Amino acid sequence: MSYCLNPYCRAPQNPSGINVCQTCGTTLVLKERYRAVQELGGGGMSRTFLAVDLDRFNTSCIIKQFSPQSHKTSLIQQAIERFNQEALRLKELGSHPQIPGLYAYFEQEQHLYLIEEWVEGKNLLQELNENGAFSEDKIIQLLQDILLILQFIHQHQIIHRDIKPDNIIRRKTDKKLVLIDFGIAKHSLNLVQPHTGTLAGTIGYAPLEQMRGGKAYPASDLYSLGMTCIHLLTQIPPNQLFDPFSGELIWRSHLPDLNQNLSLQLNQILDKLLKDLVKERYQTVEEVLQDLEPNQQQPITPLQINTAIPPPSPLNIIVATELQAITSHRFDQKHLFFTANPISFSSHNSLLKEQNSVLPYAVNSSLIATLNPPLFPDKFIPKTEIKFKPLFPISSTPSHLSLECINSLSGHQDTIQALTIGPNGYILVSGSQDKTLIIWNLKTGQLLYRLRGHEAAICAVAISPNGRKLVSGSLDRTLISWNLDKRAIADRFFSHSGSPYSHRDGAVYAVAYSPDGCIIASGSEDHSIKLWNQRNGELLYRCSEHLEGVLSVQFINNSILNQSLGNVNNIHAYHHFFVSGSSDGKIKIWQFNRLKSLQTLTGHLDQVSSIFVSPTQPLLVSGSADHTVKLWDLNTGELIKTLTQHSDRVSSVAISPDGKWLASSSGDGTIYLWDISQPHHLGILSHRLEGYPPIIFSPDNQRFICCGEDAQIKVWKFKV
Numbered sequence: 001m002s003y004c005l006n007p008y009c010r011a012p013q014n015p016s017g018i019n020v021c022q023t024c025g026t027t028l029v030l031k032e033r034y035r036a037v038q039e040l041g042g043g044g045m046s047r048t049f050l051a052v053d054l055d056r057f058n059t060s061c062i063i064k065q066f067s068p069q070s071h072k073t074s075l076i077q078q079a080i081e082r083f084n085q086e087a088l089r090l091k092e093l094g095s096h097p098q099i100p101g102l103y104a105y106f107e108q109e110q111h112l113y114l115i116e117e118w119v120e121g122k123n124l125l126q127e128l129n130e131n132g133a134f135s136e137d138k139i140i141q142l143l144q145d146i147l148l149i150l151q152f153i154h155q156h157q158i159i160h161r162d163i164k165p166d167n168i169i170r171r172k173t174d175k176k177l178v179l180i181d182f183g184i185a186k187h188s189l190n191l192v193q194p195h196t197g198t199l200a201g202t203i204g205y206a207p208l209e210q211m212r213g214g215k216a217y218p219a220s221d222l223y224s225l226g227m228t229c230i231h232l233l234t235q236i237p238p239n240q241l242f243d244p245f246s247g248e249l250i251w252r253s254h255l256p257d258l259n260q261n262l263s264l265q266l267n268q269i270l271d272k273l274l275k276d277l278v279k280e281r282y283q284t285v286e287e288v289l290q291d292l293e294p295n296q297q298q299p300i301t302p303l304q305i306n307t308a309i310p311p312p313s314p315l316n317i318i319v320a321t322e323l324q325a326i327t328s329h330r331f332d333q334k335h336l337f338f339t340a341n342p343i344s345f346s347s348h349n350s351l352l353k354e355q356n357s358v359l360p361y362a363v364n365s366s367l368i369a370t371l372n373p374p375l376f377p378d379k380f381i382p383k384t385e386i387k388f389k390p391l392f393p394i395s396s397t398p399s400h401l402s403l404e405c406i407n408s409l410s411g412h413q414d415t416i417q418a419l420t421i422g423p424n425g426y427i428l429v430s431g432s433q434d435k436t437l438i439i440w441n442l443k444t445g446q447l448l449y450r451l452r453g454h455e456a457a458i459c460a461v462a463i464s465p466n467g468r469k470l471v472s473g474s475l476d477r478t479l480i481s482w483n484l485d486k487r488a489i490a491d492r493f494f495s496h497s498g499s500p501y502s503h504r505d506g507a508v509y510a511v512a513y514s515p516d517g518c519i520i521a522s523g524s525e526d527h528s529i530k531l532w533n534q535r536n537g538e539l540l541y542r543c544s545e546h547l548e549g550v551l552s553v554q555f556i557n558n559s560i561l562n563q564s565l566g567n568v569n570n571i572h573a574y575h576h577f578f579v580s581g582s583s584d585g586k587i588k589i590w591q592f593n594r595l596k597s598l599q600t601l602t603g604h605l606d607q608v609s610s611i612f613v614s615p616t617q618p619l620l621v622s623g624s625a626d627h628t629v630k631l632w633d634l635n636t637g638e639l640i641k642t643l644t645q646h647s648d649r650v651s652s653v654a655i656s657p658d659g660k661w662l663a664s665s666s667g668d669g670t671i672y673l674w675d676i677s678q679p680h681h682l683g684i685l686s687h688r689l690e691g692y693p694p695i696i697f698s699p700d701n702q703r704f705i706c707c708g709e710d711a712q713i714k715v716w717k718f719k720v
Contacts, residue, residue, distance in 0.1 A: 002028045003036040003049060005065055005111070012039075029054070030108055034115055036063050050118065053103070060120070061103060066112035087114050089182040093156055098149050098178045119180065121172040124165035124232060133258045134232040136266055142168075142229065143269075143292060145177040150221055151285040158182075159216045163224035164205045165231055204239030205231075209278055219281040222288065226273030233260060249274060250501055253476045256456045265291070271505065401661070401673060401686045402719040403704060407445040409713040411438050416707045418460050418694055422467040425699045427484070430713060431458030431472055439484070442698065442705075445715065449487045453480050459509050464517040469534065471520050473508030477501040479522055481534060493520075493537035502539075503530065510553040510580075521578070523550030529580055529590075543590065545597050548583035552611045555579075556634070560618050579620060581608030587622055587632070599637050603630060609651045610693075616659030619676070623650030629664045631676070631683060641683050645672055652693035658701050661686075665693040671706055689716070 004012035004021040011023040019029050029035050036049040040062075047065045052058040090102035101117040124142075128134070134142070146168065153160060160182065167181045184201065201210045207223040209215045227238045234241065234254040241251045255262065262270075269291050275281045282288045414433035421428050421442065428442040437451040437458060456475035463470050469490065470482040479493040479502040493502040502508060506525030513520055513534070520532040528544040555578040577598070580588050587601040587608055606625035613620050618634035629643040629650055648668035655662050655676070662674040662683070673687040691706035691714055698705070704716040 001037055003038060004028060005030070005036055005049070005063070007047070027109065030063065030113055030115075031104065031106065034061065034063055034104075034113075051115075053115075060118040062100070062116040062118050064114040064116065066114075084112075089158055090116070093153060093158065093182075096149065096152055098145070098176055099153070099182075100178065100180055119169050119171055119178045121169045121178070124168045124170065124177075124228070127170060128165060128232055128235060133235045133260065134229075136260070136262055139229050139233060140266065140292065142177065142232070143225070143288070146179065146225055147285045147289055147292075149177075149179045150218070150225070151289075153179075154218045154221070154285060159218065160221050160224075161201050161206070161210060161216050163221055163228055164202050165228055168228070204237055204242075207278075208276060217278055217283075218285070219278050219283055222273050222282050222285070223275075226270055229270060230274070233262075234258070250499065250504075253455050253501070256475070401675075403673075403687065403689065403716040404719060405714055406703075406717045407715040408708065409440055409445050409447070409715065410711070411440075411447045411450070412436070412711040414457075414711055416694070416711055416713065417458055418472075419696045419705055419707075419713070420461045420463050420470075421696060421698055421705070422463045422484075423465055423699060424467060425703075427463065427467065428705065428713075429461050429463060429470055431461045431474075432711065433457040434711075435474075437461065437470070437472055437482070439487070440713070442703065442715070451482060451487065453482075453489050454478065456507075459507060460511040460522075462511045462513050462520075464513045464534070465515055466517055469513075469517065471511050471513065471534070473502075473511045473522055473524075475507040477503050477505075477507055477524075479503075479508055479511065479520070479532070479537075481520075481537065491534075491537045493532055493539070495539060502532075503528065506549060509549060509551045512553055512555065514555070515558070521553050521555070523553040523580060525549035527582075529553055543597075545588060546580065546582040546584055546586065548607070550580050550582050551607065551609055552581040553578060554611055554613050556613050557615050560614070560616065560634075579611055579613060581611040581622055583607040585624070587611060587620070589634070589637070601632055601637055601639075603639050603642075604628070606649075609649060610653045612653045612655050614655050614659050614676075615657055619655075619659075621653050621655060621662055621664075623653040623664055625649040627666070629653060629662075631662075643672075643674065643683055645685065646670065652695045654695050654697055656697045656701055657699055661697070663695050663697070663704065665691065665695045665706060667692070671695060673704075 001016055002014040002018060004014060004024060004026050005028075006012070006021065006024050006026040009021060009024040009026065012021070014022055014028060019027065021028055033055050034051050034053055036051045038050040040048045040050055042048060049063040049065070051061050051063045053061050087102060087105040090100070093099055095101060100119055103115040103117065105114050107113070146163070150160070160179065161184045162181060163179070167179065169178045169180055170176070171178050201224070203211070205224045205227045207220050209217070210220050230241065230249070230251050231238055234251050235258070236251070236254060238249070241249055269288065272280070272282055273288070412430065412432040412434050416430050416432050418431040419428065426442055428440040430438050430440065432438075435452070435454050435456060435458065438447060439449045439451070440446065441448055454472065454474040454476050458472050458474045460473040461470065463484070468484055470484050472480050472482065478500065480489055481491040481493070482488065483490040492500055494500055495502055495504050502522065503524035503526050506527070508522050508524050510523030511520060518534055519540070520534045522530050522532065524530070527546045527548060527550065528542050529550055530539060531541040532538065533540055578590050580590065582588075585602070585604045585606060585608060588597040589599040589601070590597050604622065604624040604626050608622050608624050610623040611620065613634070620632040620634050622630050622632070624630070627644065627646045627648060627650065629646070631640045632638065633640055643664070646664065646666040646668065647670075648666045650664050650666050652665040653663065660675065660677040662676045663671060664674070665671045669690055669692055671689040671691045672685060673689070675684040675686045676682055678684065689706065691708060693707065695704070695706045697703070702718055704718065706714050706716070708714045
């Protein structure tokens with residue numbers, strides 16, 4: 001069959017073997033060589049045809065015809081330039097096995113024609129629509145294939161400027177990916193500082209510098225490649241993944257619904273490909289290929305557990321803490337007092353070691369000016385010496401402990417990740433991988449209400465000191481505040497740039513309320529601790545000194561501070577201290593408003609999953625993936641003792657409100673309770689239970705709560 005190339009022909013299909021259209025009389029063979037057989041598609045300015053090359057034994061090829069439908073001169077001229085551009089770029093590139101070859105470029109019967117190599121296969125958008133979301137392995141293979149093509153074209157000083165799934169074809173013969181459509185590709189002799197050009201690209205895939213300033217760098221193509229990966233992973237076009245309020249890209253929350261769980265390595269690569277600022281992205285293909293190399297992550301050496309107390313590790317170089325003051329709203333000084341509840345970490349068994357750069361932040365003087373009296377009299381408060389009451393003020397005879405299981409609560413459909421109890425001891429709240437929160441009556445075991453609002457597993461929960469509010473953090477990177485009286489969402493917290501994802505670059509693993517209930521702290525996979533105004537979800541500060549995810553945050557109770565600091569009820573906010581534990585294996589002690597942590601405690605051989613500060617004495621307890629529980633003196637930062645009975649990751653630790661009992665829970669289904677009331681016999685093993693993290697004591701010291709199998713909650717009663 002022959003197909004007529006006249007755009008106005010009413011019956012373009014013709015039988016084979018004739019050279020003139022039977023309907024309109026148009027010549028059917030271009031240059032006496034190229035015969036169109038089928039129209040493949042077209043837009044306002046061009047059409048594409050499948051054709052055969054008669055001089056090459058009827059080899060298939062592509063005919064692109066410039067056929068403007070607009071009568072606007074400026075648009076026609078732009079289209080001509082684009083059409084010419086594609087021919088010129090393909091000619092400059094010469095021959096590459098994954099770029100269509102240029103056969104001819106000419107004008108005939110007042111139309112421009114481009115003859116290209118025919119690549120048989122489906123583009124990635126078609127593949128996505130037919131087969132569904134791409135797996136991580138397919139994305140990595142895509143990156144490896146396309147990066148080598150980009151390396152080739154960048155070496156020829158050419159930037160593609162329109163990388164998207166539609167322009168990548170999987171060739172049928174060898175399954176290799178082929179990059180097509182060089183219509184807006186740009187040649188530049190200076191790829192580092194390109195001249196401003198025309199605005200070009202596809203909305204959603206093209207970066208800001210390309211769409212706003214008309215500039216394009218190799219990093220611009222890398223950004224578009226990252227967007228292509230996001231589209232293929234989520235099945236959602238990039239322009240639908242942007243927050244319309246802030247312009248931020250939001251995509252990770254869609255992965256759980258597709259059963260996608262990306263490796264740390266690919267997460268980091270995509271994050272860097274998609275940085276808004278050109279200077280923060282990968283600058284060259286070679287940098288991306290290097291990070292894609294297998295075995296970039298250091299192998300995890302099996303732990304050799306030693307009963308001896310290991311010496312503290314040498315301090316690593318500490319990246320300067322980032323402390324950011326957000327100035328969009330004012331707040332009163334009385335709202336800046338801090339505390340935290342313990343945070344539990346049970347099921348995130350796949351958190352790997354990671355390294356990431358830290359973005360600079362500074363205290364904003366405009367915020368300081370809004371405070372009366374000023375929160376920072378001289379912007380930065382001189383370092384306050386940490387002084388606590390003497391360690392082990394408790395003096396008593398050894399305690400005898402027994403427990404009785406008095407209730408088993410069932411209601412969740414998946415593993416329970418977090419527990420918290422209200423100040424009166426009547427309300428228990430649990431958060432689960434099933435994306436729900438359940439409110440229980442702790443005394444009766446009755447399921448009172450189920451809360452829904454998160455899009456992924458809930459990792460952390462905390463109840464305000466007055467018992468009226470609840471805050472939850474999730475793998476969906478959000479913080480939600482709940483009104484317990486109305487049993488409804490009170491607020492969703494926004495990041496500093498307006499994104500509804502409180503931690504836009506990572507899951508939320510830890511949350512806590514201040515003693516007055518005015519401040520909420522959160523710890524995240526994005527390496528940061530954020531401090532929020534609970535009244536309006538406003539971000540106040542961000543501390544980012546940890547090198548990996550923050551798994552636990554707790555504030556130090558003012559009651560254990562030395563009275564030399566003054567009346568603890570009226571103590572200034574900047575005298576408050578808090579601690580954090582991280583996947584980097586470090587514990588850090590912070591003073592509010594300091595630009596650096598005051599001290600770093602080292603000694604754990606793996607991530608610190610949980611930390612807890614005694615409510616009665618300056619004793620810090622930490623549980624780690626290295627199977628150990630460590631006890632630290634907060635006065636000196638010294639390691640006092642290491643408990644090595646656990647045979648698996650210690651995911652949750654807690655201390656009873658009277659300061660006498662330490663509980664530790666491991667993934668091996670074992671919970672140990674230790675007597676910590678005796679300074680000379682610290683950490684005497686008193687009891688062993690079967691149960692799982694998270695764990696928590698009731699405020700009245702009468703109950704101990706842990707998790708059982710099949711998403712159950714076990715309630716134990718003390719018999720001392």
